[in-house]
Amino acid sequence: MANVLWMHGGACNGNTQSFLNAEEPTVIDLVTDFGINILYHHSLSMEFGEQVRHVFERILDGEVPLDIFVVEGTVIQGPNGTGRYDMLLDRPKKDWIWEFAHKAQYVVAVGDCACWGGVPATSPNPSESIGLQYQKGSHGGFLGADFRSKAGLPVINIPGCPSHPDWVTQILVAIATGRAEDVLLDELQRPQTFFKTFTQTGCTRVQYFEWKEPVEEFGQGTRKGCLFYEQGCRGPMTHSPCNRILWNRQSSKTRAGMPCIGCTEPQFPFFDLAPGTVFKTQKIFGSIPKEVPKDSDPLSYSVTAALARAAAPKWAREDMFVP
Amino acid sequence: MSKQGVEVSKKMELKVHSLGRVEGDLDVRVAVEDGVVVDAWTEATMFRGFEIILKGKDPQAGLIVTPRICGICGGSHLTKAVYALDTAWHTEVPPNATLIRNVAQAAETIQSIPRWFYALFAIGLTHQNYASSDLYDEVVRRWAPFEGEHYAIGVTVSSKPVEIYAIFGGQWPHSSFMVPGGVVSAPTLSDITRSISILEHYRETWLEKILLGCSVERWLENKTWSDVLNWLDERAAHRNSDLGLFIRYSMDIGLDKYGSGPGRYLAAGSFPHPQKYRFPTIDGRNAALISRSGVYDGKTFHDFDQERIREDHTHSFFRGSGSLHPFVGVTDPIDPVEGQKEGKYTFAKAPRYEVPGMGAVSLEAGPLARQVIAGRPGAEEWQDYDPLFLNIIQEIGPSVMVRVLARLHEAAKYYLRMRDWLKQINLNEKFYIKPRELPEGRGFGATEAARGALMDWLQIKDGKIDNYQVITPTAWNIGPRDGQGQRGPIETAMIGVPVRNPEDPVELAHIAQSYDSCLVCTVHAYDAKSHRELAKYEVVKM
Numbered sequence A: 001m002a003n004v005l006w007m008h009g010g011a012c013n014g015n016t017q018s019f020l021n022a023e024e025p026t027v028i029d030l031v032t033d034f035g036i037n038i039l040y041h042h043s044l045s046m047e048f049g050e051q052v053r054h055v056f057e058r059i060l061d062g063e064v065p066l067d068i069f070v071v072e073g074t075v076i077q078g079p080n081g082t083g084r085y086d087m088l089l090d091r092p093k094k095d096w097i098w099e100f101a102h103k104a105q106y107v108v109a110v111g112d113c114a115c116w117g118g119v120p121a122t123s124p125n126p127s128e129s130i131g132l133q134y135q136k137g138s139h140g141g142f143l144g145a146d147f148r149s150k151a152g153l154p155v156i157n158i159p160g161c162p163s164h165p166d167w168v169t170q171i172l173v174a175i176a177t178g179r180a181e182d183v184l185l186d187e188l189q190r191p192q193t194f195f196k197t198f199t200q201t202g203c204t205r206v207q208y209f210e211w212k213e214p215v216e217e218f219g220q221g222t223r224k225g226c227l228f229y230e231q232g233c234r235g236p237m238t239h240s241p242c243n244r245i246l247w248n249r250q251s252s253k254t255r256a257g258m259p260c261i262g263c264t265e266p267q268f269p270f271f272d273l274a275p276g277t278v279f280k281t282q283k284i285f286g287s288i289p290k291e292v293p294k295d296s297d298p299l300s301y302s303v304t305a306a307l308a309r310a311a312a313p314k315w316a317r318e319d320m321f322v323p
Numbered sequence B: 001m002s003k004q005g006v007e008v009s010k011k012m013e014l015k016v017h018s019l020g021r022v023e024g025d026l027d028v029r030v031a032v033e034d035g036v037v038v039d040a041w042t043e044a045t046m047f048r049g050f051e052i053i054l055k056g057k058d059p060q061a062g063l064i065v066t067p068r069i070c071g072i073c074g075g076s077h078l079t080k081a082v083y084a085l086d087t088a089w090h091t092e093v094p095p096n097a098t099l100i101r102n103v104a105q106a107a108e109t110i111q112s113i114p115r116w117f118y119a120l121f122a123i124g125l126t127h128q129n130y131a132s133s134d135l136y137d138e139v140v141r142r143w144a145p146f147e148g149e150h151y152a153i154g155v156t157v158s159s160k161p162v163e164i165y166a167i168f169g170g171q172w173p174h175s176s177f178m179v180p181g182g183v184v185s186a187p188t189l190s191d192i193t194r195s196i197s198i199l200e201h202y203r204e205t206w207l208e209k210i211l212l213g214c215s216v217e218r219w220l221e222n223k224t225w226s227d228v229l230n231w232l233d234e235r236a237a238h239r240n241s242d243l244g245l246f247i248r249y250s251m252d253i254g255l256d257k258y259g260s261g262p263g264r265y266l267a268a269g270s271f272p273h274p275q276k277y278r279f280p281t282i283d284g285r286n287a288a289l290i291s292r293s294g295v296y297d298g299k300t301f302h303d304f305d306q307e308r309i310r311e312d313h314t315h316s317f318f319r320g321s322g323s324l325h326p327f328v329g330v331t332d333p334i335d336p337v338e339g340q341k342e343g344k345y346t347f348a349k350a351p352r353y354e355v356p357g358m359g360a361v362s363l364e365a366g367p368l369a370r371q372v373i374a375g376r377p378g379a380e381e382w383q384d385y386d387p388l389f390l391n392i393i394q395e396i397g398p399s400v401m402v403r404v405l406a407r408l409h410e411a412a413k414y415y416l417r418m419r420d421w422l423k424q425i426n427l428n429e430k431f432y433i434k435p436r437e438l439p440e441g442r443g444f445g446a447t448e449a450a451r452g453a454l455m456d457w458l459q460i461k462d463g464k465i466d467n468y469q470v471i472t473p474t475a476w477n478i479g480p481r482d483g484q485g486q487r488g489p490i491e492t493a494m495i496g497v498p499v500r501n502p503e504d505p506v507e508l509a510h511i512a513q514s515y516d517s518c519l520v521c522t523v524h525a526y527d528a529k530s531h532r533e534l535a536k537y538e539v540v541k542m
């Protein structure tokens, strides 16, 4: 049995919507089979406001133990640090979040916004949004770098815009069934079981990547080529299991022909969406990709790339996924 | 209450916190007199400033940013954002791409219907206030949260239509797979087959079996309110379907009696015809839509014209007052504490529409609005003409019940459309035509999100976004008073509502939820007698 309180801050509800797409287990299974007891969730609970205040107060008074505090969305601090851009029950939501985080055994940040600030924190960050324990890539965030929940862990970050329902349900079940110790975190506090691999791992275009054959323009997307060279795919640099654990049980961005925009990484949206950076690979001298697979460098990468391209078999220039 | 003294008992003000919401939080204040709401103020309490973020960014940034305004309607945001760029860059959109955009947009909507109905709306119908209804036990058996038999089916099936979205777009929510000039994907035969079979699963498991109790075609034969009543009597399967039960229960507990709203409607229209909107322009849009745009002022239909829209922010937490067309719109927030001193009370602006002969008025957006507009005579043979809801509002007037019915009705309509579009996709034709990225331009894109009209205005200058303004269905519906003092649609809909129990005004919740203006879920009220410092249960000077 684990008591869960799910709260949304500066959010679009996308993580809740994604969560509702879960199938193994479904959200209903979590409640009926896995001992997850939802104390309150803004979209799913029957409770009315005053009853919600009551739930909140019972948690804060220590009457009801709070096992897992889930936050979706940023912590909104504006204007000027007052938090008045986001009120809940006539109180800045940031104050509620602070108190619950310090009451909970585990704190889980679901989605980019809660992890790193996400889209709302994109410059000029008009709402003064911040992630729970990071502001973009820098450690600290709203709760501070030293924050530890009651169980002694930092915030568990499950990023993604949105995060995939299976990433969330599996972590919730792990904690609820006493396996929290098995959840190994990486240097950005993300569960390694999901975020050690890259988006590229399992991408159906990897052969084209190896032979350096590009998708020349959109719309060929599903048929052939790799989106790295022109369309700015961040698959080789992004930690995510998107091509291992498929989306909606069917596909992934890169499978459908959309470049990975790196939504599980703290810098998302990359380059702050500056002109010329959306769906375009950033290059040096007009041809060498500025960013290359992790732990590689642009120059040696380019040398191998030229060789690969020259050696590419004929099929690497053809459609592989024919209608 | 009258025992406490005449004055206090007659007039009171309730502050109603709506906790369960999505895109911006909503509180409602209502003035109640003799148990009936006589005035209302809607207060959106969250600000994120997406329009400010978009300034100075890449022209295509809207494709990534605007879907994140709302994860419930993200696909709809993408749809109108891409059309705004299409019009600004003068693209050509191949018919295949329009078909896929339409399929995706409709998939998001038919996903939203069961998810909204069961998870967000119907659980409120299990409120014990209604325990005396003969139908109550059945309602609880079916629709109780988590445990209800149809709750589980409905919530589970809602994840299916978006699998179709994922097949074409990679994932739902939050893909940006629609790009100026088309879509990024180029599906294969198996993608089409699989999509059709997912649709069939949706129809079999829920749409016909649970919701309608009859075939989609049989339900769509209903053209008038009396047809619906006859349909109800025709077979036990109809009466006992979720739709049948909803109608009977609504009439029993009075959901057909209140929440009518302004009685004026707006549809931005959706689903361009693949051949007729190959070269998207702002002016050519209306004529190319399968689900038509339009405005109905209670008596007369008008063509929709984006030029007639203004956003008033006299009572909104933005600097100054006034009413601007979105192309020149400004989003400049202020501290609510400062704003309150000037009589401002919400982060929503108040969109208004200049109706010929009426001046700038508020309009209701949403499924009911769309279905009323669908009843406008004069549709082309390829356009949607559906007189049912125009007839219903003329026969029995709009209400919470009618608004919900309109939403459920669309599941049947869109299911058929999607089948049709999927069949038309030609796998050997283009899905994308690379556009020229013009450094200057002005774009307008619109669509119908599940919960109503959604529109973008985009100005590009020197290769970057100079101004970006979005008007959401939420803004249309929960917008506050304007400079003329006219209330917004939900404020209007609250008036005349009987509040049986001021400590638990579930009626107000039903109204807010029937609009589903991304304020899904629970609404709360409290009063001074029982609830400490936040209370506002007091005599209001009126």
Ligand code: SF4
Pocket (backbone or CB within 6 Å): A199, A200, A201, A203, A204, A205, A206, A207, A209, A225, A226, A227, A228, A233, A234, A235, A236, A254, A259, A260
């Ligand atoms: S499309 Fe992206 S994820 Fe796939 S192989 Fe190319 S770079 Fe990697």
Ligand code: SF4
Pocket (backbone or CB within 6 Å): A160, A161, A199, A238, A239, A240, A242, A252, A253, A254, A259, A260, A261, A262, A263, A264
């Ligand atoms: S493919 Fe990339 S952008 Fe898409 S969800 Fe995965 S990590 Fe995010």
